[in-house]
Structures are given as structure tokens and as C-alpha cells.
Amino acid sequence: MxxxxxxxxxxxxxxxxxxxxxxxxxxxxxxxxxxxxxxxxxxxxxxxxxxxxxxxxxxxxxxxxxxxxxxxxxxxxxxxxxxxxxxxxxxxxxxxxxxxxxxxxxxxxxxxxxxxxxxxxxxxxxxxxxxxxxxxxxxxxxxxxxxxLAIAGVTAWMAVNGMRPLGQAGGKGEKVLVQGTGGVAISGLQIAAASGAEVIVTSSSDAKLEQANKLGAAHTINYRTNKDWEEEVLKVTNGEGADIIFENGGAQTLRKSFECVKFGGLINCIGYLSGKVDAADDRTNTNLLALKRNVTLKGILNGPKDRFEEMLKFYDEKKIExxxxxxxxxxxxxxxxxxxxxxxxxxxxxxxxx
Ligand SMILES: NC(=O)c1ccc[n+]([C@@H]2O[C@H](COP(=O)([O-])OP(=O)(O)OC[C@H]3O[C@@H](n4cnc5c(N)ncnc54)[C@H](OP(=O)(O)O)[C@@H]3O)[C@@H](O)[C@H]2O)c1
Structure with a gap:
């Protein structure tokens, strides 16, 4: 050539x-x-x-x-x-x-x-x-x-699998909440659903939520028309909350995530689509929020090459597109x-x- x-x-x-x-x-x-x-x-x-x-x-x-x-x-x-x-x-x-x-x-x-x-x-x-x-x-x-796959896929892979050995995802009726329908969230939906987890998707758009249903979302919530979407997450998880949350929103979503994460659950701090700075009023300290439900709060910065290759193997096995x-x-x-x-x-x- x-x-x-x-x-x-x-x-x-x-x-x-x-x-x-x-x-x-x-x-x-x-x-x-x-x-x-x-x-x-x-x-x-x-x-x-x-x-x-x-x-x-x-x-x-x-x-x-x-x-x-x-x-x-x-x-x-x-x-x-x-x-x-x-x-x-x-x-x-x-x-x-x-x-x-x-x-x-x-x-x-x-x-x-x-x-x-x-x-x-x-x-x-x-x-x-x-x-x-x-x-x-x-x-x-x-x-x-x-x-x-390099950023959206690997970040979602680490959010689901980064804190535990491979093969444990989706077990025991695991529930995963992804915020929005952008690149990371939809990769997360595909990975978690293919692992056997029940996936909850939030979006500002009913049309996008319909698309998420077709990809295997078990529950969908419009966060624009339902401002108290964390209550809805609790409702569809029998009051328990989600085991894993993709915190893509940041300023306007983190507090809500703390209210609808399962006791002992994991909140992955991924993005800041709703802002990088908290509102000055009603700012409950994150320390208190995390301890209230015994939460693990994990900052994610993409993932390493070996986990990327591990993810590609999973994608190939499940033929995720x-x-x-x-x-x-x-x-x-x-x-x-x-x-x-x-x-x-x-x-x-x-x-x-x-
Ligand atoms: N930490 C990391 O390693 C890492 C890696 C990749 C991305 N990120 C960060 O994660 C975030 C998502 O990245 P992306 O590439 O997936 O972005 P993206 O594709 O641009 O996602 C945009 C979507 O996010 C949703 N969104 C916007 N505001 C929202 C809110 N207040 N609450 C919930 N969802 C909201 C919207 O979905 P709807 O229209 O459905 O509402 C929007 O279409 C960004 O902040 C990005 O910088 C971090």
C-alpha cells in the first residue's frame, strides 16, 4: 500500500x-x-x-x-x-x-x-x-x-467489574442503575444486562427510554418528568435500592444516588453532566451520606489495558454490539x-x- x-x-x-x-x-x-x-x-x-x-x-x-x-x-x-x-x-x-x-x-x-x-x-x-x-x-x-470501546466501554466495565473478581457480576438478582443514555450509560446497560443484572435506566427522554427497553433495560425512569426519580428506583427494587450506580450526573444527582443505593452498595463516581459544583444550600456532608447506607464511593478513571482485553473477551463471548x-x-x-x-x-x- x-x-x-x-x-x-x-x-x-x-x-x-x-x-x-x-x-x-x-x-x-x-x-x-x-x-x-x-x-x-x-x-x-x-x-x-x-x-x-x-x-x-x-x-x-x-x-x-x-x-x-x-x-x-x-x-x-x-x-x-x-x-x-x-x-x-x-x-x-x-x-x-x-x-x-x-x-x-x-x-x-x-x-x-x-x-x-x-x-x-x-x-x-x-x-x-x-x-x-x-x-x-x-x-x-x-x-x-x-x-x-476505549473510554465508554472500559469505564462501564470497571464500574460493573472493577471492585471484584470477574464472573461475580449479575449474580443474586443484582440491580444496576445507569444515569442517562450517553456512551458510558449505554455501554453499562449492555454489559450489566449481558451479565444477568437487572438494569434501571434514567433519561430526560421517553423516546430514548424506549430504545433502552429494547436493549434489555428492566426499568426506565424519566428524570425530567419525575424529579424524585430516586423514589422510583426504590419502588422498582422492592425498597432496597440499586447494588451498583453509575453516577454520571454529579452535582444534581449524587445526593439522590445516596438515597437509592442499596445498603452496602457501590456508587461509581464517573461524570458531572449536571454540573461540577454543588448548590450552596442543603449540602449534607458526603461523609454522612456515605455512612448512612454503608456505601462504597469509588472514583473511576477509565481502566487499564488488561481489563480492556478482559472486556473485549466478554464482548466477543456475548457478541455485544x-x-x-x-x-x-x-x-x-x-x-x-x-x-x-x-x-x-x-x-x-x-x-x-x-
Ligand atoms: N471517569 C471516567 O473515566 C469517565 C469516562 C467517560 C466519561 N466520563 C464522564 O461521564 C459523563 C458521561 O460521559 P459520556 O461520554 O457517556 O457522555 P455523553 O455520551 O455525552 O452523555 C450525555 C447524556 O448524559 C445524560 N445526562 C445529561 N444530563 C444528565 C443528568 N442531569 N442526569 C442524568 N443524565 C444526564 C443525557 O442523557 P438523556 O438525554 O438520556 O437524559 C445525555 O444525552 C461525562 O461527564 C464524562 O465526562 C468519565
Whole structure:
């Protein structure tokens, strides 16, 4: 295959989606133990919109991104040149979000290897990766489906399985609550349902809740028309609450999660879609909230490569197909990011690159 001398990419100065620029760059070339990947599909995340808008500032451990940088992280592509014994030309691969987070609990050093901030990302036609920063793409999934797994899939996998040995999920009538119908929540619905758990989904939209039903949700709650949705969670769990909660909302949802988590249950702190700062009034201390129901509160920062590979095996066994809401063309990157930020999607939003 003949390779181009120059490539097209998008760059951001973290000053807004409207200021993203398409630029031309020389084709990069792999050094020792590196590979060149032709990127075919890229999934976008809420984080990418924040980075591009200059709002991704709550991690002190990530280091400064370069002034102008290629954003986004989750890609599927094909190895087109290899300088590594581990990958050969033609291998289909997925990127790992924090490139050097290979196993175990994340450490600050791993955060410095995040794609699309602080490291240059994947909204580009070709990129060089260290050979350890990739996993094999599942054969049964299209590039558009497979590229969605690195952040949304792995984060959901860790929320369900990160605190216990594999194989225990879904046992004894386990109930899992996912908030919203974005990428992490829908991956969580698919993983938990395939594990045998009873899944409860909240959403602002009845139409999206209908889609969630079709994917195997046992109970659905519209959090816009039902402000006391935590009461509804208790109702559908016989007053006990959910064993595991995906806390995707943050400021306006955490207190409610504490009221509808099971005694001894797990709240995974994942996102902040409803805000990063609590309202000043009625602020019951988190310490008290956690002890009231003997809760485990766990901050999640994606997951390591070995858990990603474990998840891919599970996906393959269960033949889980990630939900792709819409695929945009490479030239429509701004439209794709605005579409995601508006929150009308269900599952993942993808950009087709080549
Ligand atoms: N910690 C980690 O490792 C990690 C990894 C990935 C993502 N995240 C974070 O997790 C959050 C979700 O990420 P994502 O990629 O899944 O985002 P996403 O795809 O953009 O999800 C957007 C959806 O979230 C729902 N939502 C919005 N406000 C909500 C609220 N107040 N309560 C409940 N749901 C609400 C909406 O669903 P409905 O329209 O159905 O209401 C919306 O469509 C983001 O804050 C992201 O930064 C963290």
C-alpha cells in the first residue's frame, strides 16, 4: 500500500469547537517499538468537547496540553508500518485511552499519557503509537462500532467489574442503575444486562427510554418528568435500592444516588453532566451520606489495558454490539462535536476518518 507524504488532521487551541482547524502535516513515522496506524473511525466523548472548549481543567495530574493539538482519543485503525515485534502490517487495532496504563490502579504518571490531552490525539488520518498503547480490535465488530470501546466501554466495565473478581457480576438478582443514555450509560446497560443484572435506566427522554427497553433495560425512569426519580428506583427494587450506580450526573444527582443505593452498595463516581459544583444550600456532608447506607464511593478513571482485553473477551463471548447513534464524515468534525455536546444522542457518536 502506498502511503501519502502528508496527512489531514484537526487541531484545537482549546478555544471552542467553532475554532477547530483542519491542517496538513507530514506523515509521521514509527521509531523503535512503535507502529504507524491508519485511522478509520473515531468515537467522540464528552471529555473531547470539554478539552476543545478549554474546560477540562479538573485534573491536576494530566500536565499541560500543547498550545495547539490534535484532540480526541478513541480510534480504530489498521497498522500500516510496524517497527515492533508485537504488531504487523494489516493488524486491526484500538487505542488505549491512557496509553501507559497497563494494569492495576491508575497513578498520576498514567494520566500524563492520555490521548487528546495532554498527548496529541487521534482526530487525524495517521498516528504513531507505542506498541503497548494498542489492543487488537474484535473481528466481529465494524470499525465504527469497535472505536467506541476505549473510554465508554472500559469505564462501564470497571464500574460493573472493577471492585471484584470477574464472573461475580449479575449474580443474586443484582440491580444496576445507569444515569442517562450517553456512551458510558449505554455501554453499562449492555454489559450489566449481558451479565444477568437487572438494569434501571434514567433519561430526560421517553423516546430514548424506549430504545433502552429494547436493549434489555428492566426499568426506565424519566428524570425530567419525575424529579424524585430516586423514589422510583426504590419502588422498582422492592425498597432496597440499586447494588451498583453509575453516577454520571454529579452535582444534581449524587445526593439522590445516596438515597437509592442499596445498603452496602457501590456508587461509581464517573461524570458531572449536571454540573461540577454543588448548590450552596442543603449540602449534607458526603461523609454522612456515605455512612448512612454503608456505601462504597469509588472514583473511576477509565481502566487499564488488561481489563480492556478482559472486556473485549466478554464482548466477543456475548457478541455485544456497541450502539452507534450517528456517524459523521471527517470534514464534519465540528458538527459531530456540537451534536454530542447538545446531548440528543443515544449511545455513541462516531467520525469516519478513512
Ligand atoms: N471517569 C471516567 O473515566 C469517565 C469516562 C467517560 C466519561 N466520563 C464522564 O461521564 C459523563 C458521561 O460521559 P459520556 O461520554 O457517556 O457522555 P455523553 O455520551 O455525552 O452523555 C450525555 C447524556 O448524559 C445524560 N445526562 C445529561 N444530563 C444528565 C443528568 N442531569 N442526569 C442524568 N443524565 C444526564 C443525557 O442523557 P438523556 O438525554 O438520556 O437524559 C445525555 O444525552 C461525562 O461527564 C464524562 O465526562 C468519565
Amino acid at each position: 502506498s502511503l501519502p507524504e502528508t496527512i489531514q488532521q484537526w487541531e484545537t487551541s482549546q478555544d471552542g469547537i467553532e475554532n477547530l482547524k483542519q491542517t496538513t502535516a507530514p506523515l509521521p513515522w514509527p521509531g523503535k517499538n512503535e507502529v504507524l496506524v491508519m485511522i478509520s473511525a473515531l468515537a467522540i466523548n464528552y471529555r473531547d468537547t470539554e478539552v476543545i472548549m478549554g474546560l477540562y481543567k479538573h485534573h491536576k495530574t494530566t500536565g499541560e496540553p500543547t498550545a495547539s493539538m490534535v484532540p480526541c482519543s478513541d480510534m480504530c485503525g489498521t497498522v500500516t508500518a510496524s517497527n515492533s515485534p508485537n504488531w504487523k502490517v494489516g493488524d486491526r487495532v484500538l487505542s488505549i485511552f491512557n496509553q501507559n496504563h497497563v494494569k492495576g490502579q491508575i497513578v498520576p504518571e498514567n494520566m500524563k499519557s492520555g490521548l487528546g490531552s495532554p498527548l496529541p490525539g487521534c482526530l487525524t488520518q495517521y498516528r504513531v503509537f507505542p506498541d503497548y498503547g494498542l489492543v487488537k480490535a474484535p473481528d466481529y465488530l465494524s470499525d465504527e462500532q469497535a472505536c467506541t 456497541p450502539v452507534v447513534d450517528r456517524v459523521f464524515a471527517f470534514d464534519e468534525a465540528k458538527e459531530a462535536l456540537n451534536y454530542l455536546f447538545a446531548g440528543g444522542h443515544f449511545g455513541k457518536v462516531v467520525i469516519k476518518i478513512s
